[in-house]
Amino acid sequence: MHRRDKLLKLALDLQAENSAEPSTSQKSRRVSCSSSQSSSSSSSSSSSSSAASTIGSYVSGSIKSSDNIYRPIANSLLQRKVFESLPSTSNLQKHVTNQTELPRQRSLSTGSRSSTLSSRAGDFSPDDNDSDYNPVPDRIIDESSDNEQENLIILPPKKKRKGIINSKKLIAKQLRNSGKEYVSLSKSKKNVPQRSMGPPCSERCRLKCFDKINDGDRTIIFGLYWAMGCVTRQRDFISKNLTVIKPKYSYKKENSNRKPKHGFHLTVNGKQIRVCKIFFKNTLGINDRPIRTVLEKLCDSGMVESDKRGKHGNQVKVVDEVIQGIKSHIDSIPRIESHYLRKQTSREYIDGGKSLSDLYRDYRKLCEEEGKPAGEIHTYRKIFHKDYNISFFIPKKDMCEFCTSYENMSQIEKETNELKYLEHHTEKELSRIEKNEDKQKGQKSYVVACYDLQAVLPLPMGKTSSFYYKSKLNVCNFTICELNKDNSYCYVWSEVDALRGANEIGSCVLKFITEKCQTVDDPNLEIIFYSDNCCGQQKNQFMFSLYMYALANLSIKSITHKFLISGHTQNENDNVHSVIEKSVKKFLKSSPIFVPDQYITLIQTARKRGNAYNVNAMSYSDFYNLKDFVQQCGIKFNKNTDGDAVRLSEIKIIKFVKEDNGAIKIFYKTSFTEDHFYEIEQCRQTRSRRTINCVGFPLKQLNNAKLELTSRKKNDLRSLIDSNLIPRYYAESFYRNIL
Template sequence: MPKKELGPPCGSKCRLKCSERITQEEREHIFDEYWQMGDLTRQRDFISKCITVIKPKYQYKVHNSNRGPKHAFSFEINDCKRRICKFFFKNTLSINNRPIATVIAKKNERGFVEEEKRGKHGKQNKLSSDTIQRIRDHIDSIPRIESHYLRQQTTCEYIDGGKNLTDLYTDYQKDCMDSGVEPAKIHTYRKVFNEEYNISFYVPKKDQCELCTIFKTLQMIKLWSKTITSLLVMTFRQCCLSLKATFLHYKCKLNVCNFTITELSNDYCDYFVWSEVEALRRANEIATCVLKYLTKRATEVNDNNLQIVFYSDNCCGQQKNQFMFCMYVYTITVLKIKSITHKYLITGHTQNENDSVHSVIEKAVKKCLRSGPIYTPDQYVAIIRTARKKGNAYKVKEMCHSDFIDIKNLTEACGGGFSKNTQGETFEKHEGSDQVNIYYKTSYTDADFKEIQFYKLFNRSSRTRPNTNLQNYQLKPLYQSRLQLSERKKKDLKSSLDNNVIPQSYALSYYNNILH
């Protein structure tokens, strides 16, 4: 609603000459006092006091006319009533004809205005606490995931699947009918969903930042890689098995994790895939995938001139941490790699070539779902291998729990504490030699790298750090066996098997091994 403002007075042609009877200052004072009442009943009483019925000496009425009596308007100033026209009256109070007509209609024979009866009839339909709680229980039963790129900035959760709020309300109605309970109206369901929960139906694919308008005016510079330099982008992604049964929207599904490394100059992509029973999605798992890629890449060169440049987002729990940098130090020490540079894309501009890879795979998955559901992770692997129709096919590495390395143990063996300087700044570049030097900068606008000197890794000795020779260090496995699923997820997967939503043949070949 727009703010109430004092209207203009009547013109010089007014028969009552209202502007001469009441000054502008007096009008402003009346306007302020009227709206400061803050009570509808008091405002109506004030309008009623300002209106009087006119009884003309002579009156001529048209036959069968319903025209009511005439009214005069006035303001009382210093115990003196000053008559004014209706236009002047309405503009001074900043009202229209409706409040005046209401007061006239509600005024009784004794001159009192009837009280406001809205909301006092006692027939309001009040929802019981059980009805509201049933709506909450239904919303809580929907599996949700957090935002991967924005979880440090927002607590919003996302519902996986193609449903909207109307679909959820339809499922809620069916649930109430099965239980013999009267469902609430959709506007009540929507109110609880929007006001008590921070849930969205889609994950934003592109982020924005305040530098976007600046970048649009700049000339883009293309980076060309040398023969001994490998420019790569890395991205982590999580999906779940896709089934078509409606009730499965409220059941937990088996998650499948994948980590992608794309070489920008060679049209090559390594795709690491594992399910949640094989490993989690933390720094150890991501660093293991990068280590396997670097190991393979180092075997393809004959000299020690390989320079690696990584681009990624700013996820601290996965690739922007001391464990990843310790793995880089280890890699430079034991492999034929001269340097590793890790650059973090500016927030709001983390889109990269891996997004195109994921888009191609998502289209292939949607096409596959037209012919039937996806029951097991190996079906995803088959889709990924054949998703790309032009260029090099994606190289898929199926990761088992025994493939993952305990990078955190390696960090402890190196002594740790080198991923941040005394001001808590993180590093962006690592170079290896007999004495490892770590170079870093916290902004792309900085001209030079700052340096942190790391301890010698070849038979070094220090009172404050362990004596470790990284060339002879034996990497330790991260897991000894498969991981256990949560009890709720086990229950939901068993329910899908018992209802034959997942065929029994898959139970014998895959699910019996992970549900026990």
């Protein structure tokens, strides 16, 4: 659906709702509200009415798109709790049919939505804060997840910098340059009074300065001079108002030290007026020292030299041996691959179990043991921040880059991006409402689930300092939460069994679908998945081909995958992962973790109330090569039946439906506001066969043996075994088999 049609539908419904009589429930709710809330509601209604008429004027062409029409739209929707008053599809169709003709679409009707969004959006707040989003509002949650927001926009690390705002030296310097009272940083801690303008010159002045410039103009000049607050600019001001005076008669003696005379000027009303030196100094509230400094630094070109304090280049330098030692220590810290932003940032991540001060203490201890010179902590900190792009945390994808960027925009930029922000906010709210609706489907023939991959779980894990500086074995946990049944499934494997790509994710999803088909045993089973927009893991042709394979070979009627909006992908898996992390942290207080089986036990026992997490220990033989399957079948998702190109990155909903004759059709939406689906044209890459048949197609095993670890990881694990930091039992039963 085109943008103009979306705006028109929104405008028509806002007008219809404002003119309609409120329902009984709405009246009763208004009676119970306070007077302040009632006045706010009425102002919001009028704002929505004006916004609706504005949108309608824009769509009809009476207002240009360049006009500032989007701000009242956004304000009215936010004041009205964003989308409480959005209409049902039937009302929209009734109004739109009478106003404009919508473009023809290949459609699969989703059915009318009988209730308004106001009755379905009770879990959402107008002042949306994703950290407070509760993914499970309809049941008691006994394990609350952390509500921290970690910024996706990478900010400079926190460190001491020269000239920070809370520096006593900088504050005193700023006060001194501004002519204000300050406390000297010398040993005496002298209280220096505020600068004040001195009296004019005496009546005996030959230039009669007091008659040329009155006290009011002098006060203005004094204020402007000290308002600069910068020594360089103040020196430039003095230099600009100094001129060399050549006397008419000069009787210069040889080897004379006499310097040329200078005249002083002040500008009033655009006119430069010559004054005496006393008048000049007293007006600015200075003594001879600033004037002498300007004359000493004045070049032949008429420019004043820049301040060279601290720039002499004779500072004490750190020897190269210390610098190389610090860099070697920082390089020895194992890097952790970011689970969320592997391809979006060049920043490296290290385990957050230690602070920068802890790292420095370990470095200094190592230098003492080896008898090498150690640098100071400020040198270590400077090299760590300046020469490396390292952070102690792994950024979460749930912090929306666009929303954060929009909040930091100027007013003009916000007006330019108002419509884009409104559409983004609309998609976010509608995706959550859509998920909340699907969760209410309690029929046996419906399975509603969301899935996500947890951040890697390292092995071995403990408080031993040596563990921190050794490369660790990564353990993966892929979680699927069944929303309408309150069940969670965890699929756990280590990096010697598989990686973390589409093959691994798809194999776990296929295992989940197969088990559900065996449990439900209903040919009309419909499965709905929710996930984030990670193209490398689930939003790709390999996962879509897997859904086709499952439909063709299992008793399933349809599979629908709905992608949450980027930056707003909070879901029930976050709660599961938080519970697991808390369980791991609690266990580490008493004992280290050495093998994957310990993680499996911790996950199984992490939930204290409700259904325990179902854990599946995955082996290398449980994963399938989906990429080979796509290549063999030649499946393509390039065009729809209208001949338009299909961009997988823009898809919000994709639905696979198996018809009675066994044929599979694929439909998709590029927005949650669309009422109808587009259909994808299915074709093979080769011309010999135009149809795709996945029935009975064998899936090849991804790996025939365990994967090899990197040489550095092998050496680090062997060193831990040789130093007896890993118990011999675990070394013989697990680590010897993978090294």
